[in-house]
Amino acid sequence: DAKTTQPTSMDCAEGRAANLPCNHSTISGNEYVYWYRQIHSQGPQYIIHGLKNNETNEMASLIITEDRKSSTLILPHATLRDTAVYYCIVRVHGSSNTGKLIFGQGTTLQVKP
């Protein structure tokens, strides 16, 4: 079972920031938070990941609370092409660990003009 909880759906106006929350209250100290998205009919696409520090890349920012029990993915200027299902996933890292991703239901983000 997925170890994260996300809202089922969200709307966002084009050009505005999209803030997608995720709860992972049972996260362990060695688990990372990953975000993927799936645009209709495509394979899941990696967005960003982090352990405890906030992270930023060309696609998004990831804000992780100090207790690591929740996080927020921020798309700074959402476009219509960002309409997708967004998945928040926690997973253990390690050279001998399986890297399987456990997908939940995700959040369907609808960006509106």
Next chain:
Amino acid sequence: EAGVTQFPSHSVIEKGQTVTLRCDPISGHDNLYWYRRVMGKEIKFLLHFVKESKQDESGMPNNRFLAERTGGTYSTLKVQPAELEDSGVYFCASSHRSFATSVYRETQYFGPGTRLLVL
């Protein structure tokens, strides 16, 4: 650089037939994963190869499914005999793991999927 490719993109077969799906990972990626989404359900992990060895096959639903990765390059997933409930989208992903500055990095890159319909 070419991404993960999967073949075929679509397959329609009858119950009881055999289907073989193929995945070509990104060159140099030792890790290869199979996932699937059946109708109305979440994306589920099937198995994980490291090079040609099965690291984790805990998600394989039953013995009708056989995955191979001979030579550690491309992988095949065979379903024999196919059942109605096997219909869905089968995704393959590949990755390379690294560890630097106390941080593990592993990004799984997914292919476009194979849409399987069993009639």
